Amino acid sequence: MGGPEIERLIELLARLPGLGPRSARRAALTLLRQPRTRLLPLATAMEQAANSVRTCDACGNLDSRNPCSICADEHRDHSMVCVVEGVGDLWALERAGVHRGLYHVLGGTLSALGGTGPEDLSTAPLLARLAGGEVREVILALGATVEGATTAHWLAERLASFGIAITRVAQGVPMGGALDVLDDGTLAAALMARRS
Amino acid sequence: MGGPEIERLIELLARLPGLGPRSARRAALTLLRQPRTRLLPLATAMEQAANSVRTCDACGNLDSRNPCSICADEHRDHSMVCVVEGVGDLWALERAGVHRGLYHVLGGTLSALGGTGPEDLSTAPLLARLAGGEVREVILALGATVEGATTAHWLAERLASFGIAITRVAQGVPMGGALDVLDDGTLAAALMARRS
Structure with missing residues (x-):
């Protein structure tokens, strides 16, 4: 042509x-x-x-620095680590500017169908960071899917021995979301997690 | 980030x-x-x-050769030139494999609103090719829009003096097209150009 x-x-x-x-x-x-x-x-x-651009050895983020500019930032809260599935999720949280701590990129979620087992996820750098003793809370910000919930459950068990707070992002009605277009699962989760 | x-x-x-x-x-x-x-x-x-990749001096096509591989192809019919608005149209016709002659890329259509006048379109290489005497038919394959029709009319007038056949691609119902989703203009054109 x-x-x-x-x-x-x-x-x-x-x-x-x-x-x-x-x-x-x-x-x-x-x-x-x-x-x-x-x-x-x-x-x-x-x-x-x-x-x-390289993968950060400490958290799995993509950056032209290693450790990445987030891990290297002394002004961020090194006592909180937010665990995400992929770098795209990290980017989304950074754009929203809602997390001032560090991240850990798992590189996927457990999926029997997709053939992703525990050995395919990156956990060693997270365990090493927790062993350092500076981290007080791990926030599991995984997708509200079956795989995300399974992975969160599995990871929470693995991290239990460190004796630190393990939290999960809340599920509910998204901002601007009309109730009548939401699926049943989201409605149920939002109702169960209701606050006064 | x-x-x-x-x-x-x-x-x-x-x-x-x-x-x-x-x-x-x-x-x-x-x-x-x-x-x-x-x-x-x-x-x-x-x-x-x-x-x-360069613009072909003879027809305006984009190619790593100049003249382009179409203009240089001795097996193509050099007596027919199909005039198109852009290289994308040329690609579409080549993918369909329906034109075995040469092309001429105008680089746009006349548009009062868009500020495109005759001086913005590439016509000199086409006139030079017609002056060569080998071309017997110029097919105007411009879009079925007001601008396309205006440009076709203007170009047909400019080429009239060469005394060669000037044709236009037919308008009508597209293949696989259902009548009830077509606009009125297409239906009218298809009805007027009906064949026995």
Whole structure:
């Protein structure tokens, strides 16, 4: 159509989540129309990210520093660790700006169907951090799914021996959410956890 | 969140058509999880495309060759030129495999609102090709919009002096299209152009 370079670009773009073949062609065309001002800067940004971003040894976050800028931040509360499934969840909490402590990225949830067992999750760095003695509370911020609940239960048991507070994020009606469009499970959880 | 490299990657990805901030973050995360096997290959593909792909001087197509592989193909019918608005339209026709002649990419359509005048469209290479004497038919494959129709009319007038056939793609019911979901304009055009 326009040489192997264009075909390859479209093929790789189409593998991105959120882009299909059609939108990959449209994105490729947009980039190819401005090779100097759009295509090359994106290529450079990707190369720099690939060469600099590493997984933080202490928490599993992705950062160009190791330990990551959150773990290295002396102004954050090192006595609280929020456990999340993935880096995307960490990003969401950071955007919301609601957690001033540290994080631990598990890298998944236990799933019999998905074939994810305890050995596939990253727990050693968390246990090492807890053994350090500075942490007083671990917040389990896992998804409100069967896998999330199973993983939270399993992890809470593993952490019980440290004698620190283990909490979970609350379940209920999301902000701005109308009751009549919520599923039964959310309604039940919200009703059971009612507050005066 | 994870250093300036990640921020910059997300920012540039979010500018792609079809990706918003949320899907850009998801795409960045997918790429960052596999920097060697996904992120770097995409960066390389982009760099190679940026450094090799040029606009064909003869037709306006994007290709790593100039003249492009279509213009240079001796097996194609050089007596027919299909005029399209953009390279995306050329790609669509090539995927369908329905045109065995050459193309000419106008680079837009006349639009008073959009501020696109005749001087903004690429016509000189088309006129030069017609002056060569080999072309017998120009097919105007412009969109069935007001701008497309205006541009087709204007171009047909400009090409009239060459004394060659000027045709337009038919309008009507698209394949697989149900009549009751089509707009009135399409129904009217399909009825007026009815065939026995």
